[in-house]
Amino acid sequence: MSRLQLDNIHISFGALHIVRGVTLELKQGEIGCLLGPSGCGKTTLLRAIAGFQALQSGFIHIDDSSVSDEKHTLAPEQRGVGMVFQDFALFPHLNVEDNISFGMRKASAIERSKRVDELLDRIGLPGYHKRFPHELSGGQQQRIALARALAPKPRLLLLDEPFSSLDAELRERLAVEVRELLKKEGITALLVTHDQQEAFAMADKAGVMYQGELLQWDTPYQLYHQPKHQLVADFIGHGVLLQGTVNTEGSLASPLGMLEHPSLLQIPAGTPVSFLVRPDDLVPDPTSRLRGTIKARGFRGAHNLYTIELASGVEILTLSPSHEEFTVGANIGLRPEFDHLVVFAADHCELPGFHDQAPTVQPLPTVLPKTQSA
Numbered sequence: 001m002s003r004l005q006l007d008n009i010h011i012s013f014g015a016l017h018i019v020r021g022v023t024l025e026l027k028q029g030e031i032g033c034l035l036g037p038s039g040c041g042k043t044t045l046l047r048a049i050a051g052f053q054a055l056q057s058g059f060i061h062i063d064d065s066s067v068s069d070e071k072h073t074l075a076p077e078q079r080g081v082g083m084v085f086q087d088f089a090l091f092p093h094l095n096v097e098d099n100i101s102f103g104m105r106k107a108s109a110i111e112r113s114k115r116v117d118e119l120l121d122r123i124g125l126p127g128y129h130k131r132f133p134h135e136l137s138g139g140q141q142q143r144i145a146l147a148r149a150l151a152p153k154p155r156l157l158l159l160d161e162p163f164s165s166l167d168a169e170l171r172e173r174l175a176v177e178v179r180e181l182l183k184k185e186g187i188t189a190l191l192v193t194h195d196q197q198e199a200f201a202m203a204d205k206a207g208v209m210y211q212g213e214l215l216q217w218d219t220p221y222q223l224y225h226q227p228k229h230q231l232v233a234d235f236i237g238h239g240v241l242l243q244g245t246v247n248t249e250g251s252l253a254s255p256l257g258m259l260e261h262p263s264l265l266q267i268p269a270g271t272p273v274s275f276l277v278r279p280d281d282l283v284p285d286p287t288s289r290l291r292g293t294i295k296a297r298g299f300r301g302a303h304n305l306y307t308i309e310l311a312s313g314v315e316i317l318t319l320s321p322s323h324e325e326f327t328v329g330a331n332i333g334l335r336p337e338f339d340h341l342v343v344f345a346a347d348h349c350e351l352p353g354f355h356d357q358a359p360t361v362q363p364l365p366t367v368l369p370k371t372q373s374a
């Protein structure tokens with residue numbers, strides 16, 4: 001169980017700056033997740049923490065010792081770091097027991113056997129000692145790969161898209177199981193994934209990388225509800241960004257109506273801003289004057305996610321329980337129900353002061369539904 005600290009890491013390949021000024025911390029026993037579009041530098045950062053990639057500048061500390069800085073890179077095998085990759089490749093000619101204990105060659109036979117028993121119990125596969133990898137399902141193989149990485153009790157575990165070859169349902173189940181296992185083992189871990197649900201299910205802290213920068217490192221809750229950058233708001237969860245302009249009364253003219261919030265008074269009139277509208281910020285309400293036409297419906301199990309075109313032509317999203325179905329093409333009313341605002345300036349960074357209070361929304365002048373005005 002260890003603390004991981006990255007301070008202002010820069011990594012380049014020739015003239016290409018792949019990781020730019022990344023700073024993050026994981027406390028002992030915390031699980032972190034790195035999200036971000038393909039090619040943003042997640043794997044490169046993980047390789048640097050494992051010791052396979054040198055830094056241009058910055059430093060990496062595990063506990064209180066520096067393992068990488070611009071002058072030295074401690075060899076991977078001296079870091080006490082375990083790794084699990086997407087192509088986890090168990091040794092096909094070794095049975096489960098020997099696969100798991102592979103990295104424990106210095107331990108006694110009794111210690112190895114005790115640890116294998118303990119880990120097989122923890123991953124829910126007791127008695128699987130003598131099976132060979134080809135006799136296991138994909139999910140079972142991935143659990144064994146995890147047990148193999150955990151067997152020598154690493155100080156830190158790095159996981160690079162460990163579940164991406166598995167189907168969605170199994171992935172979600174494994175993410176929860178792996179979190180429980182890591183917590184029981186008390187291991188500090190950093191996971192790279194494309195899958196937000198996986199990150200949300202596993203992480204104490206998560207971050208979004210974009211073109212080598214870590215835009216935000218926070219709890220999953222804060223990434224979703226309080227994104228500090230427009231790109232984070234865009235990347236995490238569903239939602240749309242609506243444009244508006246602050247007027248002289250300190251309110252915001254927007255496609256939803258006139259938004260009022262005390263913090264708007266601090267912003268000069270005429271300033272263009274954008275604000276985040278999540279699907280749950282707008283509730284279907286037949287009596288509302290804000291109306292739109294349903295363009296698409298996406299089934300999400302418990303909910304349907306609707307894309308709605310407002311009279312202004314702007315598209316927004318809303319959710320409704322899936323037993324309460326609206327037809328595509330129907331005109332419906334929507335009631336804004338924000339409990340806070342997330343507002344971005346023209347530089348895409350969040351403007352402060354909008355989290356503590358809900359805005360009020362003054363409705364727009366009545367617009368007749370298209371079907372009635374035709």
Ligand SMILES: Nc1ncnc2c1ncn2[C@@H]1O[C@H](COP(=O)(O)OP(=O)(O)OP(=O)(O)O)[C@@H](O)[C@H]1O
Pocket residue numbers: 013016018036037038039040041042043044045
């Ligand atoms: N050894 C290398 N030499 C040159 N460029 C590299 C090297 N390794 C990675 N890159 C480049 O660095 C960028 C980041 O790669 P990286 O694998 O870290 O991205 P990623 O965020 O993990 O992507 P993905 O989600 O697709 O795995 C990519 O543009 C990649 O082409």
